[in-house]
Amino acid sequence: MTVSNHKPGSDAGGHLFYQTRQRRPVLERAQGVYLWDVDGKRYLDGSSGAMVCNIGHSNKHVLDAMRRQMDKSTFGYRLQFETEAAEQLASRTAALMPDGINRLFFVSGGSEAVESAIKLARQYTLAIGDSSRYKIISRYPSYHGCTLGALGLTGYSPMTSPFAPMLHESPKIDAPTCYLDNDGLTDESRGQRYANQLEEEIKRQGAETVLAFIVEPVGGASTGALVPPPGYMERIREICDQYGVLLIYDEVMTGAGRTGCFLAADHFDAQPDLIVLSKGFAAGYVPLGALAARDDMVETVLDNGGFIHGFTYAGNPLACAAGLAVLEEIQTNNLVANAAKMGDILRGELDGLMSEYPFIGDVRGLGLLLAFEMVNNRDTMAPLAKELNAYHRLVEIAYEAGLIIYSRRTRGGLEGDHFMICPPLIVDTTHIDEIMEKLRISINRFAYEAKLDRALHSAISR
Secondary structure: OOOOOOOOOOOHHHHOOOOOOOOOOOEEEEEEOEEEEOOOOEEEEOOHHHHOOOOOEOOHHHHHHHHHHHHHOOOOOOOOOOOHHHHHHHHHHHOOOOOOEEEEEEEOOHHHHHHHHHHHHHHHHHHOOOOOOOEEEEEEOEOOOOOHHHHHHOEOHHHHHHHHHHOOOOOEEEOOOHHHOOOOOOHHHHHHHHHHHHHHHHHHHOHHHEEEEEEOOOOOOOOOOOOOOOOHHHHHHHHHHHHOOEEEEEOOOOOOOOOOOOOHHHHOOOOOOEEEEOHHHOOOOOOOEEEEEEHHHHHHHHHOOOOOOOOOOOOOHHHHHHHHHHHHHHHHOOHHHHHHHHHHHHHHHHHHHHHHOOOEEEEEEEOOEEEEEEEEEOOOOEEOOHHHOHHHHHHHHHHHOOEEOEEEOOOOOOOOEEEEEOOOOOOOHHHHHHHHHHHHHHHHHHHHHOOOHHHHHHHHHO
8 A cells, every 4th residue: 555654743644633543645636536645646436435425526616616605705604694505505405305395404414414303303393292202213223423412323333332321322123134134025025024113113112202213215334225125115104104203314325316316215205304414415525414304394493482403504605605516516417317327337247246256245225325245155144254354454455456445344333344335426337347347356355365265266166
């Protein structure tokens, strides 16, 4: 791996810290689907950063829009001024939401958007005289953010367990991991079974206490692009309606065209009450997220004292100008359709890996939100030995090869290994060819290091 000559403690860089002591090369520039470090090495952004850079890097239209806004103003506090950028972004975004979801509240990121959704949900129930509802059910595994409120909704043990005494942890039901089931049922039957867990949990908690159910309509990093089985989302909606529970879609990762529709919600006949957006919504150009809410919910809350919530940078004009330009770029260049088309091609290539590598047990996803999972035994779907740290090692090998991919532990963060291949929505077939070439090189090297090549050679000889 190319390493920069910046050493910890030797300059200002030594004062910066994040999760670990691991160092990375210094980024020099980025353009389209590529990034270059200061030593000139090029990396293909096969994960859009953290599934963020949906329109690619250094887009001229967005940068020009940001410059124009900077010449006007970079900050206008929402309680003191309205801004054209925020109003236009709200209007443009509302037009892309399901019917009846026309009100936007802007924030700076996904965790803030989730916090905003659960607070609006609670204030709405108070306003309608349903004050006993406060519990929010979520899934395991899941990820909804790093603030204590959002973390309480998250089902990912390594991220939640250190803070358990500080959390108001939500009740959990199982994510619909049908690919792990060996029960002879159809996916439709499994979907109903998984969805019915929600009804069982509502009853267990006491229906009068349950406020909402929050779900990623297509799984993010915690489940590796998990697509729900047919009928699952529709059954979830029925259950929520039956018990007066609000349905929140966490589209932080899936929104803004990532799955081949503008919202993952658009793939299902199950409309939510609240939607949270971030990541691809501003595509990495600025910190920006949004809560989209039903009109009647917002009006009810505003009629009863207002929304008791806010962030300093909510509706920041520079962020909103960038977000508006990102939406314009997505629509003008038909990037949602390209995500669907290129996603089908990339999915086909990833499916092909299963015939080459017996330790790849599943490929899943929609559009350009795709993942594959490594296993020890494809028949039983038993995970690789966790001591191999496959989820970390393959990412490092790919990085050395100039390909950036994303990974997580599959089974609640404790074991299992999935890898997300989620390039920007501007990719073409040439980029996909390069992704697959570098990915095969990386998998082959990992298989050799982990002695999985023996299974590979055995499969080939058969």
